[in-house]
Amino acid sequence: MFFGGHPFGGGMPGGMPGGSGRAPSSDVDTTKLYETLGVDKNADKKEIRKAYMKLSRTHHPDKGGDAHKFKEISAAYEILSDEEKRAQYDKYGLDGVSGDDVGATGGEDLFSMFFGGGGRSRRSAGPRKGPSVNHPMKVSLEDLYNGKTVKLAVNRKIIQGTPVECTKCKGQGAIMEIRQMGPGMITQMQRTCDQCGGQGQQCTFKSERKVLEVHVEKGMREGDKITFSGMSDEVPKMEPGDINFIIQEKEHELFKRKGADLLAVKTVSLNQALCGFTWKVKHLDGRTLVIKSRPGEVIKPEMNTKEALPFVKVVPDEGMPSKGNPFVRGNMYVMFRVEFPNDNELPKEVVAELRKLLPEPDVPENYNPDEVEEVHLSPADLRSFGKGGASHSSNEAHDEDEEGGGQQVQCQQS
Ligand SMILES: [Zn+2]
Structure with a gap:
C-alpha cells in the first residue's frame, strides 16, 4: 500500500523512531472528537459530514465564529471522516492518530487543541505503533525515469500464538528494585524488565520471509518514501510499524538531475561552436536523440550576462517525467564548454585565412614604438588576483x- 505524494518528513534513512511503545493506559478518551461534532459514536459517514458542515457554517471565523473552536471542529472531522484514522482513534484515542497522519492540521496543533497546549508533548504521547524501519534503496536514473517494480525479500518477526503477561514484571514492563545501600539507607530503583524487554508481554516469535513488490513510480526523487504499512516486526500490544523504502538516486554518467530537469555537459570545439555540430545522446528510456544545431547557431563560451553564467540551451520536454503525472516532463538542459585551440596550434596560413573570414578582425593600433611600451601576456590564475x-x-x-x-x-x- 502506498501513500502517494507523501512528503518526506522528519526521520532520515536508517533511523528508528525513538522510544519503544508503552503499555496502553486503560482510560483512553475515545469520545471527545464525537462530542466535538455532536454526533453519536456509531454515526455513519454521512451523519458526520452533515454535522461538520452545519458546525463549520456557524463557527467559521469569517462568519464571526471562534477560530479555535473552528479548528477543533475541522481537526475532529479530519480524523472521523477517514476510516483508517477513525478506527485508530476508536481503539487508542488521539494517541493512535499519529502526527504524520494528521495532514493539514499537524499533529502538534491537534494535541494542543484538545489538551489546551503545554504539558503534553507529542513525543511522550506517541502512537501505539511499533518502530518503523527505513531501508535506503539505490535506484538508477533510468529506473526513476521509466518506473520499475522490484521484488525484495524481507525477514520479519511475527508473534506465534497469543502473547501472555510477563511473569516477572506482571505486565508492567518495569521492575522496582529495593536495595539497601547502607545501614538504614534504602533506595528504590526502577529498571526495564529484562524478561520481556519492557513490553510487559511475553511471546514467541518466528521469522517470516516476505517478498515485497516495491513499485518505483515514474519521476520519483531522492528521499521519496515507499511505505508498506504495518509490515515491520510484530510487537505485542502494538501495531507493527511500517517498512519504508527511501529512494536514493544513483549518479548518472551523463545527466545531472534537479527536480524534473536534466542537465548534460557537452564540450564542442571552436569549429563546432561556430560552424555547427550534431550530438547523439542515449536517453534514459533507450531512445537516441540527435541534438543538432540550426544553421547559423553559435555556441558561446558563456551567456551574455553580467555574471558570466555558463552557456546553456535546452531541449524542451525531454527531462524527467513528473511523479503522478508522467506525461508532463521537465526539460533537458545542455551546458556547453567551448574548447579553443591551444597556442601555436593554428598554422600561420590558417590564421591569415581566419582573419579574412571571421568578422571584426584586429585593426592595428596606430603608435610610435619609441613612445610606448609593448608588453606581452603570461599565463595566470584568477585566484592569484x-x-x-x-x-x-x-x-x-x-x-x-x-x-x-x-x-x-x-x-x-x-
Ligand atoms: Zn516483564
Whole structure:
C-alpha cells in the first residue's frame, strides 16, 4: 500500500523512531472528537459530514465564529471522516492518530487543541505503533525515469500464538528494585524488565520471509518514501510499524538531475561552436536523440550576462517525467564548454585565412614604438588576483601569513 505524494518528513534513512511503545493506559478518551461534532459514536459517514458542515457554517471565523473552536471542529472531522484514522482513534484515542497522519492540521496543533497546549508533548504521547524501519534503496536514473517494480525479500518477526503477561514484571514492563545501600539507607530503583524487554508481554516469535513488490513510480526523487504499512516486526500490544523504502538516486554518467530537469555537459570545439555540430545522446528510456544545431547557431563560451553564467540551451520536454503525472516532463538542459585551440596550434596560413573570414578582425593600433611600451601576456590564475606586490604589513595580512611564512612575520615585526 502506498501513500502517494507523501512528503518526506522528519526521520532520515536508517533511523528508528525513538522510544519503544508503552503499555496502553486503560482510560483512553475515545469520545471527545464525537462530542466535538455532536454526533453519536456509531454515526455513519454521512451523519458526520452533515454535522461538520452545519458546525463549520456557524463557527467559521469569517462568519464571526471562534477560530479555535473552528479548528477543533475541522481537526475532529479530519480524523472521523477517514476510516483508517477513525478506527485508530476508536481503539487508542488521539494517541493512535499519529502526527504524520494528521495532514493539514499537524499533529502538534491537534494535541494542543484538545489538551489546551503545554504539558503534553507529542513525543511522550506517541502512537501505539511499533518502530518503523527505513531501508535506503539505490535506484538508477533510468529506473526513476521509466518506473520499475522490484521484488525484495524481507525477514520479519511475527508473534506465534497469543502473547501472555510477563511473569516477572506482571505486565508492567518495569521492575522496582529495593536495595539497601547502607545501614538504614534504602533506595528504590526502577529498571526495564529484562524478561520481556519492557513490553510487559511475553511471546514467541518466528521469522517470516516476505517478498515485497516495491513499485518505483515514474519521476520519483531522492528521499521519496515507499511505505508498506504495518509490515515491520510484530510487537505485542502494538501495531507493527511500517517498512519504508527511501529512494536514493544513483549518479548518472551523463545527466545531472534537479527536480524534473536534466542537465548534460557537452564540450564542442571552436569549429563546432561556430560552424555547427550534431550530438547523439542515449536517453534514459533507450531512445537516441540527435541534438543538432540550426544553421547559423553559435555556441558561446558563456551567456551574455553580467555574471558570466555558463552557456546553456535546452531541449524542451525531454527531462524527467513528473511523479503522478508522467506525461508532463521537465526539460533537458545542455551546458556547453567551448574548447579553443591551444597556442601555436593554428598554422600561420590558417590564421591569415581566419582573419579574412571571421568578422571584426584586429585593426592595428596606430603608435610610435619609441613612445610606448609593448608588453606581452603570461599565463595566470584568477585566484592569484589581489596577491601581487610586496606583502602588505596590515594586521589582516599579518594573520594570514602567520601559518605559512613565519619568517616574513618576523621581518614585519622588526
Ligand atoms: Zn516483564
